[in-house]
Amino acid sequence: xGYAWVEGSVFSDEGESSINLLPRCASYVKLxxxxxxxxxxxxxxxxxxxxxxxxxxxxxxVINLAEGVSPTPHTPISALYSxxxxxxxxx
Numbered sequence: 767x768g769y770a771w772v773e774g775s776v777f778s779d780e781g782e783s784s785i786n787l788l789p790r791c792a793s794y795v796k797l798x799x800x801x802x803x804x805x806x807x808x809x810x811x812x813x814x815x816x817x818x819x820x821x822x823x824x825x826x827x828v829i830n831l832a833e834g835v836s837p838t839p840h841t842p843i844s845a846l847y848s849x850x851x852x853x854x855x856x857x
Contacts, residue, residue, distance in 0.1 A: 774827050787828060794819040794828050 774787040787794070796817035803810045819828040851857045 772826065789826070790821050790823075794821070796830075 771786040797813035822829045
């Protein structure tokens, strides 16, 4: 859809690490992988949500949200949804 990956930083108890991010997403979810299980012709990953964030245009990175804080809701006009992508034949 025209956005290139950008390098971002993630902070955790283990310190800082770099990851690749897609910029300008409606929201971000940080996950901790708990287990992977075979599920027929694919794998099922069970994860714990450890953080959420939103894109900050000013810094060009993700700002982590405090626990219990929700990102601003988006409408189908301001964010892509899987239903819209299916209608367009993208997925």
